[in-house]
Amino acid sequence: MKKTLPYQNHACLILIFIYVILSGCAAYKATGHNPSGSGLKFIKKLSNYSEGRFQNIDSSGIDLKKAGWAKIFKTLRDRPANIRPPAPLPVVKSDLNTAYKKPTVIWFGHSTFLIKTAKANILVDPNFSSYAGPTSWFVKAFDGSEVYSVKDLPPIDVLLISHDHYDHLDYKTVKQLQSKVKHVVVPMGIGSHFRYWGYAADQVHELNWHQSYQLPSGLSVTITPSRHESGRLLAKQKTLWGSFVIQMDNYKLFYSGDSGYGRHYKQIGKQYGPFDLAIMECGQYNKLWPRNHMFPEQTAQAAEDLKAQMILPVHWGKFAESNHPWNESVKRLLPAADALQIPVTIPQLGQPYSVGNAPLRVHWFD
Numbered sequence: 001m002k003k004t005l006p007y008q009n010h011a012c013l014i015l016i017f018i019y020v021i022l023s024g025c026a027a028y029k030a031t032g033h034n035p036s037g038s039g040l041k042f043i044k045k046l047s048n049y050s051e052g053r054f055q056n057i058d059s060s061g062i063d064l065k066k067a068g069w070a071k072i073f074k075t076l077r078d079r080p081a082n083i084r085p086p087a088p089l090p091v092v093k094s095d096l097n098t099a100y101k102k103p104t105v106i107w108f109g110h111s112t113f114l115i116k117t118a119k120a121n122i123l124v125d126p127n128f129s130s131y132a133g134p135t136s137w138f139v140k141a142f143d144g145s146e147v148y149s150v151k152d153l154p155p156i157d158v159l160l161i162s163h164d165h166y167d168h169l170d171y172k173t174v175k176q177l178q179s180k181v182k183h184v185v186v187p188m189g190i191g192s193h194f195r196y197w198g199y200a201a202d203q204v205h206e207l208n209w210h211q212s213y214q215l216p217s218g219l220s221v222t223i224t225p226s227r228h229e230s231g232r233l234l235a236k237q238k239t240l241w242g243s244f245v246i247q248m249d250n251y252k253l254f255y256s257g258d259s260g261y262g263r264h265y266k267q268i269g270k271q272y273g274p275f276d277l278a279i280m281e282c283g284q285y286n287k288l289w290p291r292n293h294m295f296p297e298q299t300a301q302a303a304e305d306l307k308a309q310m311i312l313p314v315h316w317g318k319f320a321e322s323n324h325p326w327n328e329s330v331k332r333l334l335p336a337a338d339a340l341q342i343p344v345t346i347p348q349l350g351q352p353y354s355v356g357n358a359p360l361r362v363h364w365f366d
Contacts, residue, residue, distance in 0.1 A: 030134040030171035032193035034238040053237035058262045060291045082325040088144030092351040104354040109145040109318030119217035120157040125168040132167035145318040150176040158183045162257030163241035189239030220247040226259035255279045260291040261298035265305035278308035283316030283329040296332035311344045327365040
């Protein structure tokens with residue numbers, strides 16, 4: 001048997017030590033940087049910021065007194081066997097440089113999707129990593145959901161981020177995207193993360209609820225309220241969260257971001273609707289946090305409140321962040337939306353859906 005020389009053992013230990021240090025540095029960098037200095041002074045003057053944090057229209061978060069830590073721990077521990085797909089997910093490999101006459105959505109799993117219009121490419125909440133967290137030790141992606149990477153993407157005219165939780169704002173992905181992105185539009189405070197990670201100050205546009213940014217192409221993006229929270233470390237709600245109204249080529253789309261159900265949907269529908277397509281959160285719900293995420297039946301009701309002509313459900317299909325079966329959300333959404341006579345399109349990962357077309361309803365998720 002061949003012996004390992006002492007210096008070889010030492011070399012291995014040194015390499016492991018270097019890996020741990022570098023991993024730790026990357027994880028620290030991934031946590032980002034909350035607003036400070038003049039940026040924080042500006043934020044403190046906003047009407048939806050008080051008591052040292054951004055505030056929801058309606059309350060959010062887990063009611064710890066009602067839930068109790070024991071119940072929370074039990075919920076996270078007692079996960080069903082089918083919380084993850086039994087086999088790799090089917091994926092359609094599309095050419096993302098293809099041009100479309102009508103706005104076309106390509107969904108990549110969870111809340112990552114590309115909207116291609118006649119004049120612009122819009123990328124939303126991109127996470128092309130195999131995990132959701134500061135390091136790869138955290139929530140693992142489903143098998144088959146990692147076919148696409150940043151290299152497959154076309155040049156991005158505008159990058160939209162709904163809030164700064166790791167499954168929506170992935171450090172590794174946005175660093176890889178940096179050379180491809182022209183503009184970044186984010187809720188207030190999230191620009192601090194991007195500037196900390198090397199994006200140019202004039203490249204990042206921070207908006208409060210009901211503020212808009214218009215690109216030279218005529219594309220208009222408005223940030224609207226959602227019922228959620230923010231935070232990448234212990235401090236919560238130091239940056240804002242939101243939904244998006246996207247207008248282009250005589251079409252109007254809505255993206256919910258992460259949100260519990262609330263009165264904001266009717267307000268948005270009244271002020272900005274109707275919508276040709278509503279891309280809606282539909283997954284990671286739990287009775288312990290009903291104020292942060294919608295149950296599927298509420299997703300259907302929210303779409304009706306918005307006056308949406310079609311629903312495309314997201315926030316599922318890549319990560320398991322609650323304890324319901326991986327495909328339960330869309331199976332519950334379909335009858336709820338049918339009862340309200342709202343069509344639902346459920347494309348496969350990577351399958352283009354053009355706004356105004358008949359819904360894609362092949363049950364690939366059964």
